[in-house]
Amino acid sequence: MLKTQAAQPARFGLSRRTGLWNRILKSRHLYIMIAPGLLYFALFKYLPMWGVMIAFKDYLPFRGFWSSPWVGFKHFDRFFHDPVFWLLFKNTFVLAVYNIAFFFPIPILVALMLNELRLEWFKRSIQTAIYIPHFVSWVVVVGIVYTFFSSEGGIFTKMMADAGMPQFNFLMSNDWFRPMIILEVIWKESGWGTIIFLAALSGVDPTLYEAAKIDGASRFRQLWHITLPAIRSTIVILFILRLGSFLDTGFEQIFLMLNSTNREVGEVFDTYVYVNGVQQGQFSFSTAVGLFKSVIGLCLVLAANQAAKKLGEQGVY
Structure with a gap:
């Protein structure tokens, strides 16, 4: 037994x-x-x-990864007590909020508008046109911006001068730095961001729209009661994942747009890590800054996922 x-x-x-x-x-x-x-x-x-x-650790290249001495939280303590910390945090946080507030909804709106188009050839032409900027490097994008807004022969600057308007240097302005960064991101990445939302919209049952038409629902009512609820879970998941890179404001773009006059509003964690880690060789210190960013992103993802579950959504796990 x-x-x-x-x-x-x-x-x-x-x-x-x-x-x-x-x-x-x-x-x-x-x-x-x-x-x-x-x-x-x-x-x-x-x-x-x-x-x-x-x-x-206090990483020393000639001693190697394992033989470098441990220093605990020395680099974190130095970073948090550095007077530049709050400037970096403010600039990074403001740009991150601008990205969430102004850029994140744009692909959703564009996808909804594309979904309403009935001429397939016209819809595909628009999609191709708005996808192309994604494949353009940030070096080219910033070069185009300089071509338009440079104070020395910029196209837009010359148009303002020809119209009798006072010349204004957008590239040197603290007030215009953040709006220009967000507008560049919107122009470059909005079209590419519509792909997932259009894929989600393709799965909506057409009979729901037919039933809504029979009941007399307008196009706006169909959009509000059928289309948006159908992609709500996709929006929530992408929003949670976006929070994971909340403090990643894009090194290459900002580094190329920085100059001596707008550094006060443009210096962020990514550029600070580059200057200290690559140019000055402070590898341990720059790694501590990067780890701080990653921990903040992880906390935001966990908090947003928990909030989504409490609101009845699935979340990412």
């Missing part, structure tokens, strides 16, 4: 392992397809995470 009872769990565990192995063999082609993606994340996302250890 005891032998039988002891053998049953062993056979049960063996059958479970055999069943799992059989399912893996049955879906082996799918696992082979996802293997490159898993390998990419393992090599370039998870393995480099060991590098954050130098935020707690």
Whole structure:
């Protein structure tokens, strides 16, 4: 009796392992397809995470990663007590809020407008036109901005002069730095951001619209009661994921737009890390700053995901 009872769990565990192995063999082609993606994340996302250890060390290249002395939270303490910390935090936070408030809704609105177009050739033409800026590098985008707004021969500046308006240097203005950053992001990335929302809209059952038309619902009512609820979960998930990179304001764009006159409003964590880590060789200190940003992003994701679940949404996990 005891032998039988002891053998049953062993056979049960063996059958479970055999069943799992059989399912893996049955879906082996799918696992082979996802293997490159898993390998990419393992090599370039998870393995480099060991590098954050130098935020707690005084990293010396000639002594190596493991032999450098531990200093605990020395670099964090130095960063938080640095007078420039609050300036960096303010500039980064304001740009991040502007991104969420002004950029995040734009792809949703564009996707909703594209979804209302009935001429397929016209819809595809518009999609192609607004996708193209995504493939243009930030160097080219900033170059275009300088071509239009430079005080020395800029197209827009010359138009203002020809119209008898006083010349104004947008590129040197503290007041115009943040709006120009957001407008550049909107122009470059809004079209690309519509892809996921258009994919979600393609899954809406057409019979819902037909039933709404029979009931006399206007296009706006259909949009409000059918289209938006259908993509609400997608919006929530993308919003939560966006919060994960809340403090990532884009190094390349801001670095190219910075100059000596707008640095007071344009210096952010990313440019500060570049100056201290790459130019000055303070690897441990710059890693501590980057780790601080990552922890803030993680906390925001966890908080937003919990809030989404309390409001009845699924969240990301």
